[in-house]
Amino acid sequence: MSEEFGLEEETKMNLDEVRGTWTDLSGREARLRFLEARELEARWGRKKRQALWPALHEGAWGLAAVLVSGSFAFDHWQDILAMPLGVIPCAYVWLLGALTLGGALWKMATLSQLTLGREVAQELESCLRGESVRARMAQWALALGMSLWMVFPLFGLQLLGGYRAVFAFDLGALALQAGVGVVLGGLLMAWFDGTFLGGKVRDALFGEEVKRIQTMIEELRAFQREP
């Protein structure tokens, strides 16, 4: 018992021992470089631009996809009515574009609200929610891309050679692309045994990444709620 007590005292003191001397560290000898106001201003501006740039980039791609596929559908609405299946590739590009655009706008709105001066728990939850949206978008893009891979050659032929292959998109083509997509996806998963990119592709596709982030958000909220 006394031995246990001794151990308890020794280990319990560790954090408190650190506490006893920690605030004596002043950093005076650390030779850290302090930035001038002008440099601070320049770096802050650069930081904001760097944070916004990927969202602006994604937003521009999303908008272009929405406009191109939307105008294509508008120009060919009579053909589309005659061959309703032809709308699938176009709808896929439009949906992916709309998702990308929505995600980019959401990111920009979130970034504009980040002040870093909020409570740490609140800031952490915001970051996790951002990661959750990104993971959900990656899941949609992967799932749609895998099952609708034929969209890319169809649009490629149209854009590069002007061949309107999209109107050859019938039930057979739809079944073929879905079937090949599933087989290819299965082969890929089996080949990499889920370890491709550290299992990230598999986790993203099956929503494991989203679940993991949701669990972290729940844990964070529970940590705040519990006494």
Added chain:
Amino acid sequence: MGVRDKREREARFGKLMAESQAILYRVALAYARSREDLEDLHQDMTVALWGAFPSWDESRPFSTWMYRVALNTALSWERRASRRLKPVGLPEGELAGEPRGDWELAETLRSLMKGLPALERALTLLYVEGRSYEEIGEVLGLNPASAAVKVSRIKERLRKSALAE
């Protein structure tokens, strides 16, 4: 913002930073994994504080706000660093210019905080910083009583893991 306002802002920021630079140094030290990290993180925190400075409510203590910005920056920096997969540890040669005692103490603290979730690590650091439970609660977004209970739970967990070793 006028030139005079800008100069006043710079002067005020400089004065507050000079008064509280030790806090910033310790937070950076607690999260840094190398001398290079320490400088990067310290500068990131200073830049973040400068950018967020207009949002500081002057009726509230500067230190509380500073801890929030510094910890939020450190946690975001840590997430980015984990994606970069930089090697952990400080090569012996890099200790020049760094007080050895500071780094050793920081290593002890980091090893104590290892494995704890981000918010609990921040809580542990604020406890070690000697902040009151009221201030800890205000920085993290917890009520003070809950912060006190959580600190005692963390201590208990550390005691158990030390016993298990």
